[in-house]
Amino acid sequence: MGWQKVKSTLPAGSYYFSGDEAVAEGAIAARCGYCAGYPITPATETLERLSVRFGEVGAVFMQMEDEIASICSCIGASWAGAKAMTITSGPGFSLMQEGIGYAVFTETPVVIVDAQRAGPSTGQATRVGSGDIMQAKWGSHGDYQTIALSPWSVQELYDQTINAFNLAERYRVPVLLMAEEATAHLRERIQVGEEVALYNREKKPGAPPFGTEEDDGVPPMPTFGDGEKLLVTGSTHDEWGIRKITHPDVHERLVRRLHNKILHHRQEIVQYETYHLEDASVVVVCYGFTARSSLFAVERLREEGKKIGMVRLKTLWPFAGEALKDISSRVKKILVPEMNMGQVAGEVMKYASCEVVSYSQVNGEIIHPHTIMEQLRRLS
């Protein structure tokens, strides 16, 4: 168990996929054994493809009665030994929040894909938005940490779906793939390699399934049917799963370990890309589809001689705060363009020592490169 290289499920080569289809193929490549979901725009095409493809590869696909049942059945499936995934968009993501908290507290690996659309509420179901970023961090009650990824292309929807399964299994945590309608419905050519690196959950018969010696450890994960007589509960529990619902020390230790097992491994988890930082005085911090427009804008303005750089966040949570703190000490201004009211800009402000400017667009459309160029011209 642990890391292993296996053959890709698709023959190596080039494919022309929509983002939703790439998510489905990424899940199959990651050897996902169970997917449950409920139809919702703009994520439905992933379910559509999986309902066909899972039959071919011997995995279980279920259309459940709602998104609550979808996430809950995934958690049951995960404990029964399968890599599990559910796919949704904003309204369904809201319904799943209690289940996500349960998965966090019971340390259940599960992948949740949120193809974000323009919210709140039903909003504009077929239009794009990035309004669920803070919900990915704080959507369920109580203090917790998850891992959230932000893909910017169809290729990355494929790669990051595989990465999401690896992170979920490695850290026993729900991993949220924060896609966006614009990439979910985008069609692009992607490359599939010969092999894929997968992390499979560690088992250690007889070891406590909910605790480690270290205060930031990830316990091994047995499955139902192994004869381990598991006790899995969403109540506060000791290392054997026994409820400890009035013990201050047990609750404090558990909540802190669940934080630390993610935050202390930020070096391994957090990914970001930098462009032209060497001489930049203004930097765009961006993620998801907006990073495509941003990169176009940055390259154009550099042709005009403007000293502009860019940071693309591939991981949203845990946040790349330390890296941005360091970058901010060397530049004059940071621009954070987002398809929300400044959710990540607020986070950047927590770390940056320079001026941080938020640019929000919440009209259900992608942020055009020229809009970002205009903003950057004002700043530089």
Place this chain on the structure above:
Amino acid sequence: MVRELEKYLRPGIGVTTYCPGCGEAILMGLILRAIDELGLNMDEMLFVSGIGCAAWIPSPYFNADTLHTLHGRTIAFATGAKLVNPKLKVMVISGDGDLADIGGNHLIHGARRNIDLTVICANNMNYGMTGGQVCSTTPLGARTMTTHQGNPFRPFDLCQLVKAAGAVYVARYAVTQPLALVKSIKKALKTEGFAFIEAVTPCPVQFGRRNKLGKPADMLKDLMARCVTREKAEKLSPEELRDKVITGEFADGAD
């Protein structure tokens, strides 16, 4: 519970959370007796429960894989586990509030899909754990913490509901009918497909107290007197059936 069934209990957990006179401790013993009589291997079983008094029957007491889930979502969790590992014998044990109120949608869809689950619903006619509030099985007119003037709404007939949704085995017995209940649990466990048993159980501390039903022993006697078989019920008028608990099998896929 008799000593011979203690081998099925998780070592080191001695005291149950049940109030004095609660019928759910009786139900705990009857479920284990059915498992014992069938000679099932606890290592091949998975118990799934939700939130509420009845959810504590398997968790943490049964020495087997146990998934103590969110309020109302037991059948969804159980569905995922069963589909991934069909060798697991999956039993859902929860209360009426959990399965029929907050979880009602999952209950009917579980029955419709006919997933191979054995579902035991302990019906104590109110939310016992949170202090005795009205729920979807509270009889018309009954007093609860949230219906001081009497419940203005009609209760669900859970067996008819689940049968209509497509369950292949459906039965109702009271914990005052231990032999019939054990036989029914065994039959449900042997049924392939969605099997549902409503186990009617007294809640003296919450429901009994507010409805002046007397001491736990009085409630048991009262429940015994109110149970009528399906066959007998067919001969009674709606007026005569008003306070009765109709027991028996309502669907049996084996027939």
